[in-house]
Amino acid sequence: AQSVSQHNHHVILSEAASLELGCNYSYGGTVNLFWYVQYPGQHLQLLLKYFSGDPLVKGIKGFEAEFIKSKFSFNLRKPSVQWSDTAEYFCAVMYSSASKIIFGSGTRLSIRP
Amino acid sequence: GAGVSQSPSNKVTEKGKDVELRCDPISGHTALYWYRQSLGQGLEFLIYFQGNSAPDKSGLPSDRFSAERTGGSVSTLTIQRTQQEDSAVYLCASSGRDGRSNTGELFFGEGSRLTVL
Numbered sequence: 001a002q003s004v005s006q007h008n009h010h011v012i013l014s015e016a017a018s019l020e021l022g023c024n025y026s027y028g029g030t031v032n033l034f035w036y037v038q039y040p041g042q043h044l045q046l047l048l049k050y051f052s053g054d055p056l057v058k059g060i061k062g063f064e065a066e067f068i069k070s071k072f073s074f075n076l077r078k079p080s081v082q083w084s085d086t087a088e089y090f091c092a093v094m095y096s097s098a099s100k101i102i103f104g105s106g107t108r109l110s111i112r113p
Numbered sequence: 114g115a116g117v118s119q120s121p122s123n124k125v126t127e128k129g130k131d132v133e134l135r136c137d138p139i140s141g142h143t144a145l146y147w148y149r150q151s152l153g154q155g156l157e158f159l160i161y162f163q164g165n166s167a168p169d170k171s172g173l174p175s176d177r178f179s180a181e182r183t184g185g186s187v188s189t190l191t192i193q194r195t196q197q198e199d200s201a202v203y204l205c206a207s208s209g210r211d212g213r214s215n216t217g218e219l220f221f222g223e224g225s226r227l228t229v230l
Contacts, residue, residue: 006155032217044156044204044221051216090156094217100169101146101217105155 002028004093006104013081014112021076021107023091030096033074035065036103039087047089050074061085083113115139117222119205125228126195134190134225138207144215145188146208147180150224151201159203162188163215195229202226 003026013019025031035047048059055067065076074091091104118137126132138145147159158172162182173179177195182188192199203226206219 034217034219036219036221043223044206044219046218049218092156092219094215099144099163099215099217100158100161100171101219102158103148103156 002026002093002095002100002102004091004102004104006089006091006107008107009105010108010110012110012112015083016080019076019078019081019085019109021089021091021109023074023076023104025072025074025091025093025102027072028093028095032094032096033065033067034092034094034101035059035063035074035076036090036092037087038090038106044090047076081109081111083111085109086111117205117207117220119203119222119225121225122223123226123228125230127230128197129194131191131193132195132227134192134203134205134227136188136190136205136207136222138186138188138205139209139220140186142207142209142220143185144208144210145182146206146219147188147190148204148206149174149201150204156204159190192227195227197229200227200229 005024033050036044037047038044050057050067058064088106090106094101120135145162148156160180161169177193180190202224204224206221
């Protein structure tokens with residue numbers, strides 16, 4: 001079955017620390033990959049996306065993600081987090097065979113000022 | 114409108130009542146998705162529309178749940194005989210096309226928070 005796993009449920013970091021959030025998906029052929037962010041009290045918004053080409057993609061607010069096809073992974077990274085990055089982060093996968101978009105369970109990121 | 118609009122934003126209902134949740138997608142977006150977000154949970158896929166048809170209804174939890182889309186635009190999610198476990202935020206998102214393919218980039222509404230007493 002098609003599935004997306006985010007193994008970190010809650011991550012707590014201090015400001016300026018580096019961040020890496022894991023995302024793995026089950027095999028299902030060609031995929032489009034996404035990270036969405038939900039800031040407190042706000043609706044979900046796109047952080048970055050990968051369709052094809054360079055597997056290292058850059059998004060808003062200094063975030064980046066790397067698609068590693070052999071590992072079925074699309075981990076999110078940021079070299080130095082800020083307090084304003086406190087939010088919930090969701091990885092999502094669209095399997096081209098289905099157009100259904102499946103989300104991971106989310107990772108809550110808390111940043112200590 | 115400029116974004117995805119959902120109504121009502123909040124709905125409190127008694128167990129056993131029916132509820133309807135509405136989603137007005139971004140104009141021109143052909144794909145429309147419904148998700149459910151429960152406290153502490155991720156986004157649970159419910160149903161996906163391409164135009165007026167629903168190629169994938171696999172996520173609907175039970176036959177109490179149904180959805181339709183008319184005119185390739187507005188969608189309504191109906192929950193019959195609501196139960197307490199239906200309490201959640203119901204999110205709608207729409208997506209456009211790039212050529213012949215759905216891009217998969219979702220634009221979300223604010224959600225409809227349903228509380229079943």
